[in-house]
Amino acid sequence: MSEDYKWHYGFFLGCVIPNRYPMIEASIRSVFDHLGAEMLDLPGASCCPAPGVFRAFHIPTWLVIAARNISIAEEIGVNPITGCNGCYGTLRDAWYELEHEYELKKEVNEYLAKIGRTYKGNLEPKHVVQALYLDMGLDHLKDYIKFTFSDLKIAVHYGCHIVKPSDKRPWDGEYEVPRFLDEIVELTGAKSVDYKDKYMCCGAGGAVRTAVKEVAADFTREKLMNIREVGADIIINCCPFCHLQLDLGQVEVNNFYADIIGEPFNIPVIYITQLLGVAFGMDPNLLGLIKNHELTGVSPFISIDPFLNIIKNQLI
Amino acid sequence: MSENVNKYIKRKVYKKTSSRIAQKFVDAGLQEIRACINCGTCTGSCPSGRRTAYRTRSAIRRALTGDESVLKDIDIWLCSTCYYCYERCPRNIPVTDMIIKLRNIAVEEGYILDSHFVLANNIFYATGHGVPATGENNKKWRDLRESYGLPPLPPTVHSYPEAVKECQELMKAVGFKKLMDNAAKLKEERAKAEKKDKEE
Ligand code: SF4
Ligand code: SF4
Numbered sequence: 483m484s485e486d487y488k489w490h491y492g493f494f495l496g497c498v499i500p501n502r503y504p505m506i507e508a509s510i511r512s513v514f515d516h517l518g519a520e521m522l523d524l525p526g527a528s529c530c531p532a533p534g535v536f537r538a539f540h541i542p543t544w545l546v547i548a549a550r551n552i553s554i555a556e557e558i559g560v561n562p563i564t565g566c567n568g569c570y571g572t573l574r575d576a577w578y579e580l581e582h583e584y585e586l587k588k589e590v591n592e593y594l595a596k597i598g599r600t601y602k603g604n605l606e607p608k609h610v611v612q613a614l615y616l617d618m619g620l621d622h623l624k625d626y627i628k629f630t631f632s633d634l635k636i637a638v639h640y641g642c643h644i645v646k647p648s649d650k651r652p653w654d655g656e657y658e659v660p661r662f663l664d665e666i667v668e669l670t671g672a673k674s675v676d677y678k679d680k681y682m683c684c685g686a687g688g689a690v691r692t693a694v695k696e697v698a699a700d701f702t703r704e705k706l707m708n709i710r711e712v713g714a715d716i717i718i719n720c721c722p723f724c725h726l727q728l729d730l731g732q733v734e735v736n737n738f739y740a741d742i743i744g745e746p747f748n749i750p751v752i753y754i755t756q757l758l759g760v761a762f763g764m765d766p767n768l769l770g771l772i773k774n775h776e777l778t779g780v781s782p783f784i785s786i787d788p789f790l791n792i793i794k795n796q797l798i
Numbered sequence: 799m800s801e802n803v804n805k806y807i808k809r810k811v812y813k814k815t816s817s818r819i820a821q822k823f824v825d826a827g828l829q830e831i832r833a834c835i836n837c838g839t840c841t842g843s844c845p846s847g848r849r850t851a852y853r854t855r856s857a858i859r860r861a862l863t864g865d866e867s868v869l870k871d872i873d874i875w876l877c878s879t880c881y882y883c884y885e886r887c888p889r890n891i892p893v894t895d896m897i898i899k900l901r902n903i904a905v906e907e908g909y910i911l912d913s914h915f916v917l918a919n920n921i922f923y924a925t926g927h928g929v930p931a932t933g934e935n936n937k938k939w940r941d942l943r944e945s946y947g948l949p950p951l952p953p954t955v956h957s958y959p960e961a962v963k964e965c966q967e968l969m970k971a972v973g974f975k976k977l978m979d980n981a982a983k984l985k986e987e988r989a990k991a992e993k994k995d996k997e998e
Contacts, residue, residue, distance in 0.1 A: 500952035501931035504943040507952070523953040526961030528926035534879035535928065538901035539910070539918050543974040547965060593971055597964045646881035647894070657885055683845050688879035690846070692913045697876055700849045767947075775945040777938050 483560070487520035489617060491563035491608070492555035494573065497529050498566055498722035503781050506722050506753045506768020510565050510610055512768040513755040516617060517626065524554045524562065525776035526664040530572035533643065534688030537572070538585040547602040548576035549590045556602050564792070565610040565719035568687065571643030573607035609644055611720045611754060615662045623669055629796035630671025636757075637714035637749075638674050639705070639728065640662050641721040642683050660686040666754060667718055678708040686727035690796055694737055703739050705746050716750045716789045719759055725751055730783045750786040764798055766790075819866050822906070824900040831862050833889040840883035840893050852876040854883050854893060861900055869904040875911060879906070905977065908984025919978045926965045928953030 483490050491514070499506050514521050530548060531537065537544035555562035564570050580587045580603050593599055614623060624669050640663055648657040658681070664674040685691070685701025705728070709717060729751040736746040759769040766772050769784060771790065792795065823829075828905065840854035841847050847854060852873040860868035864895060868874065874897055883893035908919075922928050931939045940950035955961045969975055 483930050495927035495952050495954055497927045500948075500954065500956075501936070501939055501942070502925065504939075504948050506944050507943075508946040508948060508977075525953050526955055526958035526964070527953075528961065528965050529928040530921065531929050534877075534898075535914070536918065536922060538879075539905050539914070540974050540977055541898070541902055543969055543977075544971050546968050550964070550968060580977045593968055596971055597967055600965075642878075642880040647892075659811045683878045683880035685845075685878055686879050689914060690876055690878045692917055693872065693875045693911055697846070697850055698878075701845055701878065704849075745841050753998055770946050771985045773945075776940065777941055777945070780938050781827060794873075 483524070483558075484520055487518055489519035490560045491521055492524045492560040493521040493611065494527055494530070494551060494555070494562045494564040494569055494607075495568040495724070496525055496564060496566045497532075498568075498726055503620055503691070503722045503725055503753075505756070505781070506565060506693065508551055508768065508770040508789045509753060509755040509759055512764060513759045513762070514610075514613075515615075516759070516762060517622070517764060519613065519618070521563075522560055524551070524557055524558070527551050527554055529620045530564075530566075530569040532568050532689075533571040533575065534568075534592070534690075535692065536591045537690055539762055541666060544572065544791065545576055545579065545586070546590055546593045548572050549580065550594060552577060552603075552605070552607060553594060553599045556605055559639055560606075561608050563608045563610060563628070564568070565753075566607060566723065567609070567641040567643040568723050570607065570609045575647070577603060577607050582756070593675045605687065611644065611666070614754075614758075616652060620665060620669065621690060622677045623758070625665065626762045627669055628792075629761055631761070631793055631796070632671050632673075634670075634672035634792055635675050635676055635713060635715045637659060637712070637717045638667055638680070639684065639708040639719040639724055640681060640715055641719060641724040642687060644720060645681075653717060663718070663720060663754065667757065670757060672757075675712045676713050677714065677749075679704070684724040684731070686728040686731065687725050691727065698727060699731055699738050702727055703735045703743060706735060707743065708731065709749060714749065715792060716752050716786075718754055720755075721753045725753060726781070727766055732784050748784055748788075750784060750789040751782065752786065752789055760793055760796060762780060812853060819864060819869075819903075820901060821901050823861060824869055825935050826903060828861055828896060830891055831858050831896055832890055834858055834862060837889060837890055842884035842950060843886050844877075845880055845882070846876045853898075857897065857900065858891075858893065861896070868900060869907055872911070874900050874904065875914075887931060905981055908981045910981050912984070915978070915981065918974075919982070922977065923966065923969060923975065924960045930956070940948050944988045974996060
């Protein structure tokens with residue numbers, strides 16, 4: 483841990499961020515560093531494991547592997563932090579269960595002992611947005627704002643597991659109409675536009691995407707239609723799986739539901755730290771916003787150029 | 799849960815089902831759903847039920863009456879775990895968690911989709927990631943990482959082979975491997991029986 487930083491976290495990467503949307507990883511690392519928060523690696527961390535998938539197959543496996551992941555952060559002595567709602571769901575729910583059930587914790591530790599690890603449970607797992615809003619606070623973020631985007635209309639998508647189950651989340655039980663992500667977005671001068679069923683799920687979670695892609699895409703279709711209806715320029719979110727579903731899923735919606743959606747969708751999907759970073763005046767290369775490769779079939783699947791165009795005057 | 803209550807649930811609620819499945823429902827803590835008043839708030843809140851035949855209330859009802867069919871059809875796998883039903887149930891039933899428990903029992907009975915099986919057995923167990931970046935097919939993702947100034951593989955299990963072994967050891971100890979092998983066996987037996995049925 484370095485004394486140059488005010489905050490220290492153990493960056494729990496999960497799967498989708500590092501392995502499919504590395505621009506999100508780059509932007510979280512850069513923005514947190516910029517804000518005075520140190521992001522330490524959690525060497526050898528695995529899949530969280532995904533709360534609607536692997537927990538749905540076998541709860542004990544889910545709990546033990548989650549406890550192992552948290553124990554890596556404990557070894558370093560920092561709170562684990564994730565930029566993914568799914569990982570947040572797992573780490574937080576597992577932590578909550580183990581905090582409240584002593585017998586369960588004992589059992590989990592018997593398994594972990596086999597690989598020479600222990601789970602203590604003294605460090606609360608956090609979400610990137612939770613750190614921004616509750617640890618650092620809006621006032622701290624405000625100090626860093628260099629540019630504002632008054633022309634930008636944003637559809638904010640929360641996703642599910644950042645707010646629910648609300649009894650295991652830090653938002654004072656609010657799950658119907660949370661505001662924290664909108665408040666962060668509004669720091670950038672952009673307008674967070676209201677849209678129908680704003681808090682609805684993207685459709686990817688709970689193993690649905692792997693089960694029946696068309697069903698997941700139909701959730702997404704409904705969201706996208708509601709977002710287009712209010713003329714939002716971009717979607718801001720705080721979860722790589724929602725991000726994938728809204729980005730790659732947008733292509734799928736355009737294919738599966740061409741006959742009912744009218745014009746194909748092409749709404750740029752941007753992660754919250756990418757937006758914040760530009761408002762802070764940071765180099766867009768550090769935020770994963772500039773394409774530096776000739777690869778095909780990689781993310782983002784929907785061009786973010788319309789977004790870069792709107793903010794081009796502020797780009798370095 | 800006292801011995802008496804357990805008996806009551808099995809006698810009154812799971813009367814008509816095989817005692818093996820009934821016992822599984824009880825063991826999984828599904829007795830909480832006895833508080834269900836069939837109000838339909840869960841179904842009314844469900845974004846999945848708006849576009850599929852999945853009805854949360856009906857799944858809960860079927861579990862409550864020990865109806866094994868709830869384990870077999872795809873319905874419970876169409877829940878996106880959005881937790882609206884969990885939040886809004888007026889009887890405080892942790893509905894989403896109950897669906898997850900039903901899925902656990904379904905997998906135990908060999909009712910797991912092929913795509914989920916591959917994800918669990920061939921990807922998660924083998925690599926420690928649910929969405930990996932290793933292997934020839936995934937080279938583009940490693941290249942993409944590098945294009946953003948990141949190392950080709952993240953500092954996760956991907957960079958620490960002994961960590962994959964740790965995870966596998968845990969998964970073996972806690973019964974995941976056995977569960978998957980058993981599910982594969984049951985699936986195969988069922989497929990064979992179905993094929994035979996068709997031929998006859
Ligand atoms: S909301 Fe609760 S009480 Fe109402 S039908 Fe669903 S599970 Fe039963
Ligand atoms: S958690 Fe599942 S069952 Fe409950 S409302 Fe959401 S999608 Fe429907």
